[in-house]
Amino acid sequence: MTAVKEVYIVATESPEPLTPELLKEAFAAEEVELVFGEDGNLFSVRADDSRVDVKFDARLAPLGWTPDLLTGGQELREQLENARGFYRVSYEPGKPQPSIAAFEALWTVRTLLEICEGVAVDVTSFKIHSHLDVEEITELDFDIRDHITVHAQVMGEGERQNWVHTHGMAKFGSPDVEMFHIADEDLNAAETFFQELCADLAFAQGPQPRQVIATSVGMGFQLLPSDEGRANLYGADPDAFTAHNTNFLTVVSPEGRHAMSEVLAHYRDRFTRESDAEAEKRQTDASRQLPTFKGRYLRKGLMEPLTFLVRAPFEVHPSGVDAEPEQEQLWVEVIQWDEDTLVGKLVEGGTRTTEWRKGSHVEVDDSQINALAVAREGRQLDPEEMEQLLQLELPA
Numbered sequence: 532m533t534a535v536k537e538v539y540i541v542a543t544e545s546p547e548p549l550t551p552e553l554l555k556e557a558f559a560a561e562e563v564e565l566v567f568g569e570d571g572n573l574f575s576v577r578a579d580d581s582r583v584d585v586k587f588d589a590r591l592a593p594l595g596w597t598p599d600l601l602t603g604g605q606e607l608r609e610q611l612e613n614a615r616g617f618y619r620v621s622y623e624p625g626k627p628q629p630s631i632a633a634f635e636a637l638w639t640v641r642t643l644l645e646i647c648e649g650v651a652v653d654v655t656s657f658k659i660h661s662h663l664d665v666e667e668i669t670e671l672d673f674d675i676r677d678h679i680t681v682h683a684q685v686m687g688e689g690e691r692q693n694w695v696h697t698h699g700m701a702k703f704g705s706p707d708v709e710m711f712h713i714a715d716e717d718l719n720a721a722e723t724f725f726q727e728l729c730a731d732l733a734f735a736q737g738p739q740p741r742q743v744i745a746t747s748v749g750m751g752f753q754l755l756p757s758d759e760g761r762a763n764l765y766g767a768d769p770d771a772f773t774a775h776n777t778n779f780l781t782v783v784s785p786e787g788r789h790a791m792s793e794v795l796a797h798y799r800d801r802f803t804r805e806s807d808a809e810a811e812k813r814q815t816d817a818s819r820q821l822p823t824f825k826g827r828y829l830r831k832g833l834m835e836p837l838t839f840l841v842r843a844p845f846e847v848h849p850s851g852v853d854a855e856p857e858q859e860q861l862w863v864e865v866i867q868w869d870e871d872t873l874v875g876k877l878v879e880g881g882t883r884t885t886e887w888r889k890g891s892h893v894e895v896d897d898s899q900i901n902a903l904a905v906a907r908e909g910r911q912l913d914p915e916e917m918e919q920l921l922q923l924e925l926p927a
Contacts (some may be wrong), residue, residue, distance in 0.1 A: 533688060534623070534625070535584065535621050535622060535623050535683075536622070536624055536655075536701060536702075536924065537620070537621040537622060537651060537654055538620060538622065538633070538636055538653065538655055538701070538702045539619075539620040539636055539637070539640050539646070539651055539654065540617050540619055540620065540647050540651070540654060540656055540702055541617070541618040541620065541640055541643045541644060541650075541651050541652075541767040542594070542610070542611050542614035542616070542617050542649050542650050542651075542652060543614055543615075543616045543617075543618070543647045543649030544593075544613055544614060544615055544616070544648065544649070545615065545616045545647060546590065546591075546615040546616050547589070547591040547616065547642065548589075548616065548618075549643075549646060549647060550574055550586040550596045551565075551567055551574070552605065553736075554574055554646075554647055555566075556854060557642050557643075557645065557646045558576065558642060561576075561638070563576050563578050564576075564577045564578070565577075566697045570584070570695075571586065572585060572586050573585050573586055573587040573734060574783070575619070575821055576635070578628040578635070579711065579773050580621070580626070580631075581622070581626070581631070581632060581635045582622065583622045583635055583636050584620070584621050584622065585618050585619065585620050585622070585639065585643075585906045586618070586619040587616065587617065587619070587620075588616075588617045588619065589615060589616050589617070590614075590615050590616075590617075592604075592615070593612060593613045593614060593615055594611060594612055594613070594614050594615075596612060597611050597659075598657070599603075600657040601652070601657050601658070601659055601909055602657060602658055602659065602680065603650075603658060603659025603660070603894050604659075604851070604852070605851065608659065609658040610649065610650045611652065611659060613651055613823060614649065614650075616647075616649075618641055618643055619634050619707075620623070620639055621636075621762060622635065622636050622805075623703035623704075624702055624703060624705075625703065625704025625705075625735075626671075626699060626704075626804060627733060628734075628880070629703035629704050629732075629733050629734065630673065630703065630733050630734050632702075632703075632704070633702045633733075634669065636702075636905070637665060637668060637669050638669060639910065640665055641662075641669055642667060644662040644665060645662070645878070646757075648652050649662075650662075650695070651664075651677060653663055653678070653699065653702070655700070655701045655702045656678060656679050656680045656698050656699030656702075657680055657698055658677075658680060664677075664885065665813040667888050667891070668888075669886050671889065671890035671891060672879055672889050672890030673730070673733075674888060674889040674890070675726050675729050675733060676880065676885075676889075677724070677731040677888075678697065678699050678702065678703075678729075678733070678870070679697045679699035679700060679726075679729050680697065680699055681696070681697050681706075681722045681725055681726075682695070682696055682697075682698065682699045683695045683713070683718050683721075684696075684771065686711070686771050688760040689749075690714050691712040691713060691714045691792075693711075693712075693714070693715065693721075693788045694709065694710075694711050694713075695709065695710045695711075695713050695718065695721045695722070695725070696708065696709035696710075696775065696779065697709070697725055697729060699735070700729055700732060701778070703733045704731075705732045705733070705737070706757075706778045706779055706780045706789060707778065707779050708725060708728060708729065708732075708754070708779065708780045708781075709757065709775075709779050709780070709781050710724075710725075710781070710782045710789075710791055711761075711781070711789045712789045712790070712791075712888055713775055713795070713886040714792070716799070717792065717795045718797060719798075720795040720796075720798035720799040721723065721791075721795055721798075723798045724782075724794065724795060724798050727882070728782075737754075737863065738749040738753070738754055739754075739904055740751060740753075740754050740755060740756055740780065741743055741755060743752070747808075747848050749880060750793055750794040750797065750844055751794075752782055752783065752784060752785065752791065752794055753782075753783060753784075753787075754780040754781065754782060754783075754787055755781045755783055755787070756780065756781070757778075757780065757781050757782065758781035759779060759781070760779075760780070760781020760782075760783055763787070763788075763789075764789065767819065772847060781878075796924045805860075810901070813842075813901060813902040814901045814902070816840075816902075816903070816914075817841075817900055817901055817902050817903045820903055820918075820921060821897060821900060821903070823921045823922070824839070824903050824905075824921055825897075827839075827920065827921045827923075828829050828865055828868060829868060836863055836907055836908045837865070837905060837906070837907055837920075838905065838907075838909075839865040839903075839904075839905055840862050840863065840864055840865070840878065840903070840904040840905065840906065840911075841862070841863050841865060841873065841875065841895060841900045841903055841904075842860055842861065842862050842863070842900065842901055842902035842903075842904075843860070843861065843895045843899040843900055844845075844859070844860055844861075844885075844901070844908060845858065845859050845860075845861050845881065845887050845893075845897065846883045847859045847881055847883055847886050847887070848875045848884060848886065849883040857883075859881050859882065859883060859887070860901070860902075861877055861878075861879065861881060861887060862874065862877070862879065862904070863875035863877055863878065863893060863895055864876045864878055866877070866892070871896060871897045871898070872894055872895070872896050872897070872898075873894070873895050874892060874894055875892070875893060875895060876890055876891070876892055876893075877889055877890060877891045877893060879922070888897060903917070904917065905917045905920060905921075907920075
């Protein structure tokens, strides 16, 4: 049986807990039962297959600090530093299903933040979330990046000495994952690989330990319990594993070696920087094809298995809202197109900040579009196929 684990903390300025009357009113719309004062809890949120417990702690003085590992904007950090009341949210990870248990707890967190001003701390991934963050996480498409943090730590000397590992999978009742001997140029690729793997584990669809499995690009790997996976690790300082000694799965080759460069090579291609010449060509092609592209979208049959995608720049602030903004090129699935503006859904969230989340609905002006794509039944068409499609009328 998996032990009940504290996963989220809602931190608020008030040192007094919410009253049962306020809590009952806040949860009235949910099909749950509130139980007060049992097992040392302020209250429990119970449904047929789930239970979320909430304890409350108060401090006489504000916290005054935030742990260095926590990630979040300065405003969120200040709210945490000034907090005097803490709602500690715990549940049994993996019950009734990994992602369901986590989202039941997040709905409890969201409800608390709707009636008391504060921030949420994901204890497992060291993330600080605002009320808006939690609202978007619970409403938009599932994005594993909201739930895990990927850390890289140098171990030893040489070109391939990064230890890359995750934090946050405990909320899904799963061990975190790790890889060794990763080169600096493969860090982004390793992070993307972990995102795919952890998303599968979060939905209980990941590989079992010691099971050799192929990635989405066809290369094989297996997961070993960390005591086995680290056994043939040479040149590593054991002190580096302080606070990371248990509950990890180590990603190794099918032969059990710490040699993942071939697997990561296919993920590395996703981070190849687009040259100025390539960007200019895509912009030119998009400008030329846009009238036909828009017309074909508007003629799309209700049951046609086609997805129309546009790329546009989105402003991000990776160095903070007060710093100079940067631009990130993101793909948008077209949902509606009126005159010179379309409404769409982000295919993937921003890679550098959470300002633009996967599944968010956005507006894009025609003048912002710099690349076009069409997918049929999940497969993106190559340029020649897309050009041919754009010239076709609806099937008879």
